[in-house]
Amino acid sequence: MKTKIVSYLLFVMMMLCVATSDAALQMNLDYNMLDFGAMNTGESKEISIKGTHHNTLTCTSTNNMTWYLKAQVVKPFSFMQYTIPEANFKWTVVSVGAGKGIVNGGVNFTFPFSRTPTLIYTSDPDDNTGTAIDISFRYSLDVPENQVAGNYNGTVRFIMIETL
Amino acid sequence: MKAYMNMKRSAVVAIMALSAVIFVSGSTAEQATQDMYATVTINKVFSMVLDNALIDFGYAQPGDTIELKTSSYYNEVKCQANKGTTWHLKIAVMGTITGPDGNPVAPEIFKWQVFDSTGDGDPVKDWTPFSATPKVAYTSGQSDMAGREALVRFKYKLDLPKDATGGNYRVRVLYTMTDNP
Numbered sequence: 001m002k003t004k005i006v007s008y009l010l011f012v013m014m015m016l017c018v019a020t021s022d023a024a025l026q027m028n029l030d031y032n033m034l035d036f037g038a039m040n041t042g043e044s045k046e047i048s049i050k051g052t053h054h055n056t057l058t059c060t061s062t063n064n065m066t067w068y069l070k071a072q073v074v075k076p077f078s079f080m081q082y083t084i085p086e087a088n089f090k091w092t093v094v095s096v097g098a099g100k101g102i103v104n105g106g107v108n109f110t111f112p113f114s115r116t117p118t119l120i121y122t123s124d125p126d127d128n129t130g131t132a133i134d135i136s137f138r139y140s141l142d143v144p145e146n147q148v149a150g151n152y153n154g155t156v157r158f159i160m161i162e163t164l
Numbered sequence: 165m166k167a168y169m170n171m172k173r174s175a176v177v178a179i180m181a182l183s184a185v186i187f188v189s190g191s192t193a194e195q196a197t198q199d200m201y202a203t204v205t206i207n208k209v210f211s212m213v214l215d216n217a218l219i220d221f222g223y224a225q226p227g228d229t230i231e232l233k234t235s236s237y238y239n240e241v242k243c244q245a246n247k248g249t250t251w252h253l254k255i256a257v258m259g260t261i262t263g264p265d266g267n268p269v270a271p272e273i274f275k276w277q278v279f280d281s282t283g284d285g286d287p288v289k290d291w292t293p294f295s296a297t298p299k300v301a302y303t304s305g306q307s308d309m310a311g312r313e314a315l316v317r318f319k320y321k322l323d324l325p326k327d328a329t330g331g332n333y334r335v336r337v338l339y340t341m342t343d344n345p
Contacts, residue, residue, distance in 0.1 A: 027196040036204035041246055041311050146311040148248040149208040161195035
């Protein structure tokens with residue numbers, strides 16, 4: 001009896017190790033820098049250094065489960081105690097490659113970033129079997145009329161997750 | 165026998181508990197994350213525009229007090245700065261006030277005051293005699309120093325002494341926007 005129990009426990013632990021060591025959700029960002037350069041107060045600028053887009057997130061899932069791509073500002077544009085409102089920083093999905101899912105709000109429509117995760121893309125069942133889905137973005141920034149001069153930096157986090 | 169049964173029961177409970185833990189952990193949604201780093205440099209602004217550079221009292225008689233636009237302002241200075249530090253708008257006469265006979269007149273006969281401003285700073289609203297040394301007319305507030313445009317509106321008055329000569333008096337006025345108090 002003892003031997004059976006120990007064998008069962010070892011089997012379960014091995015399966016758990018296998019399950020956790022082989023991540024079925026993968027995401028790669030081909031360029032993780034976004035530099036708007038020098039801007040004047042009241043100026044708006046759109047960045048797409050690769051012509052049609054700025055960078056591409058490649059999302060792959062073999063889980064056979066719907067996944068969601070979200071984005072959130074984890075650090076707003078900041079300089080000393082000054083910040084640029086997140087609503088002035090915007091994203092646009094320009095293409096989804098082989099993806100057959102749904103772009104929240106549609107392709108080529110622009111939406112503001114937020115500190116809370118915002119839905120960008122919902123996968124189709126065809127996206128969940130190992131196909132690499134290339135989601136390309138461009139970004140824009142509207143500098144407020146009242147913004148203190150300085151070098152601002154911020155961080156955006158993209159999240160690929162199986163819960164909405 | 166009883167001890168063996170207890171051990172068996174304990175083992176079954178342990179296995180069920182472990183299985184439950186594994187089930188819960190296995191059903192937790194997976195996620196992957198990627199960060200993107202963004203930068204921008206906001207350029208400095210420090211500018212001033214005067215809408216009307218000519219202050220003309222017309223012909224003044226000895227003993228006259230002439231106030232331009234009694235119920236409103238005469239000219240305005242548009243100031244904008246986003247350095248995040250306090251700035252000041254100063255006003256002074258350049259050189260001397262010259263009368264019709266070519267003789268200089270004391271600058272104190274010429275006065276200014278801030279009528280109002282659109283900023284959140286501190287305007288000098290009392291009649292103040294001009295001098296060759298720049299005097300602070302307006303000190304910026306928090307919004308003014310963060311880039312908001314501030315309009316500072318001025319009024320002017322001439323008090324010509326009774327012993328002065330009647331005529332047209334001329335002077336150049338200097339407006340200065342500066343970080344220095």
